[in-house]
Amino acid sequence: MTRPGQAAAEGATPEGPTPEGPTPEGRAGLDALLADPRHALVAADFDGTLAPIVARPHDARAHPDAVPVLTALARTVGTLAVITGRPAADAVALGGFGAIPGLIVIGHYGWQRWQDGELTAAETPPAVAAARGALPGVLREAGAPDGTWVEDKAHAVAVHTRGTADPEAALGLLREPLGELAAGLGLAAEPGRFVIELRPPGRDKGTALTGLAGERAARSVLFCGDDLGDLPAFAAVRSLRAGGVPGCAVASASAESPQVAAAADLVVPGPDGVVAMLAAIAGQLEHSSLRHWARKGAGLVKAPGGQDRARRAGRPASGPAGPPRRWRPARRCGGGVRHRAWPAPRAGPRLSR
DSSP states (O other), X not given: OOOHHHHHHHXXXXXXXXXXXXXXXXXXXXHHHHHOGGGEEEEEOSBXXXXXXXXXXXXXXXXXXXXXXXXXXXXXXSEEEEEOSSOHHHHHHHHTOTXXXXXXXEEGGGTEEEETTEEEEOOOOHXXXXXXXXXXXXXXXXXXXXXXXXXXXXXXXXXXXXXXXXXXXXXHHHHHHHHHHHHHHTOEEEEETTEEEEEOTTOOHHHHHHHHHHHTTOSEEEEEEOSGGGHHHHXXXXXXXXXXXXEEEEEEOOTTOHHHHHHOSEEESHHHHHHHHHHHHHHHHHHHHHHXXXXXXXXXXXXXXXXXXXXXXXXXXXXXXSSOEEEOOOEEETTEEEOOEEEOOOSSSXXXX
């Protein structure tokens, strides 16, 4: 598997098509993450980034390798987060993220937060309820085609056209009446991949990412996204960089939202590319962690000229080469002393390729 530092240097993601980038600023962000992972913030969108896009949001599931990769990352990075427009609990359930240690899921662009199994949420603004009640009439008067449907997100309402015969035409038909409804209620009408979402202004993935970076005192930031709603997070990465925090914005490429790729530091091929990149980062960080553990573990690894160190570790200096081994305290066995060893802990679950 290609190491992330090598991928950044050569412009290739591990086990995937060649991406576009990274930019010099993105490369610096990746280098900072790898150099000091315990003070890094790694965050990603859910739909289209960690999970393939599907026709109906409730049918979404995380990429098959996402959970083991995120679990591996959670062992080495300071902060691991999912920042989504979905309800936080829905992302946890659909992604199967509930057992990932320390994971923070920010839902509804910052209106909700799930952490350690607990969900906290702000109250829904009254304007969202008003929009919810007005939408059926607005869609009827606009002549919304069959297949148009409304998703209730509690803190927002979203109108989807992916299920219509011509999703792009349907979106164009509804853009103006939905914009007028939102403006009249003091809401924002935010476009996405064949969706227009009506939600309160002032909170987006950018404010969520910036707030989390400040809360966790992050010294580097990586954010992965695929849709127009992720552009504020990309802008937040650039703003954090201007303030001295290195960062990298990664686009999960989609023909439906080329603007996202244009704004990114690094472009990878969809959820497959995102998960492969995160797996490579996790692999390098865990390898580095094991090297550090071996160096600091009371001379458990034999080095040239390190016979005394090896003997202090409780094993023969001429012992066979191989993985580091831990040694139990000696126990008497007849007239001699027997030492029992077992292999050092593995770095973690084998990541699917």
